[in-house]
Amino acid sequence: MRIGIYGLGRFGAFFAGLLSSKAEVQAYSRNPDRPAPAGVRRVGEEELLAMPAVCLCVDIGAMPEVLARIAPRLGPGTLVLDTCSVKELPVRWMRELLPPGVEILASHPMFGPDSGARGVEGLPMILCPVRLQEARYREWEGFFSSFGLEVHRLAPEDHDRQAAYTQGLTHYLGRVLAELDLQPSAIGSLGYRRLLNIVEQTCNDTWRLFLDLQRYNPHTPAMRQALDRALEALKAKLDML
Structure with a gap:
């Protein structure tokens, strides 16, 4: 797996560090003072958006602006994941703002730097495939399951x-x-x-x-x-x- 993390806030930095144990992870933040965690390479926005999978770790309210900003620069076949704590509105925004050739997998890691401080095994990970073939969904389900997470497939509603x-x-x-x-x-x-x-x-x-x-x-x-x-x-x- 090659994954780009868009956003290095408290959760984004934690998630990037976690995923880097099993994937090649690059990260971008608009804030130049936010460092990438160990094992994660910090890159510019253009380089990050060229990654095959882009994982958005931004505030829920910032999603429309971020999606509008990145949409014209995403190539066909790119997978976009969100990590928002709600799903119906972010899914609607991604459907409306991302090009038809971009794959979409909505997610909600139901853990963070505090609850996952001693490991994430047994913690819930919610996946909502939106614009994704079943075989591709199974790849990502298996990837997150490899961390010991309990993966649940749910409709956004x-x-x-x-x-x-x-x-x-x-x-x-x-x-x-x-x-x-x-x-x-x-x-x-x-x-x-x-x-x-x-x-x-x-x-x-x-x-x-x-x-x-x-x-x-x-x-x-x-x-x-x-x-x-x-x-x-x-x-x-x-x-x-």
């Missing part, structure tokens, strides 16, 4: 419906708990310490990621409404005491 809770709810509750300014305690139970871990893990990600998860997943408004109803139902039961 199914991904976002589930992710509204598995990721959107987790980050929402993490930010709610952060507003309470919870502190470690000598008498804290295991459950309490796990709550602190949720705060640490979710708030270690950027505020923009949190906003993007809530804004660009069409199913998160219903999730927040369901959470509000659940809280109100519980408070009503307590008010009856």
